[in-house]
């Protein structure tokens with residue numbers, strides 16, 4: 001297991017935010033990325049991630065993890081900073097007004113335009129080309145606002161994962177999962 005602290009560019013002098021990243025397992029096989037609290041006022045996700053962290057640490061000590069697992073229990077330190085009269089607001093960036101859970105997607109047309117001529121008959125090679133291409137597109141994203149830097153860092157660690165869990169919650173919703181499946185080379 002490794003632990004990394006990633007610094008976001010400061011939005012104002014002396015006011016830096018950090019993302020804490022826990023990494024288990026090794027690269028080369030399946031990659032799993034889990035983040036919680038992108039809406040910083042949604043506490044069940046970070047709470048669950050803290051419990052998961054303890055279990056992953058135990059499994060890691062037992063040598064029982066056979067994939068690369070990245071865990072970000074507090075994905076939005078910018079939103080967590082929005083404390084007002086004892087409450088964390090944490091849903092929209094106060095500088096741009098943008099919802100923290102919007103405008104993260106990579107444009108599909110941009111993906112196809114940049115990669116379409118690269119694919120061949122080798123599925124494994126195509127798979128790697130796609131993941132590398134997506135990472136390259138993330139690296140080209142603007143980071144001129146703190147929210148853009150936040151999104152860029154989160155995407156840089158998640159865009160090439162085989163499984164991504166982005167934990168949210170609501171007080172008026174049934175439990176549900178938005179699932180996007182991509183074919184894998186080994187079924």
Ligand SMILES: [Zn+2]
Nearest residue numbers: 039042168169
């Ligand atoms: Zn949410």
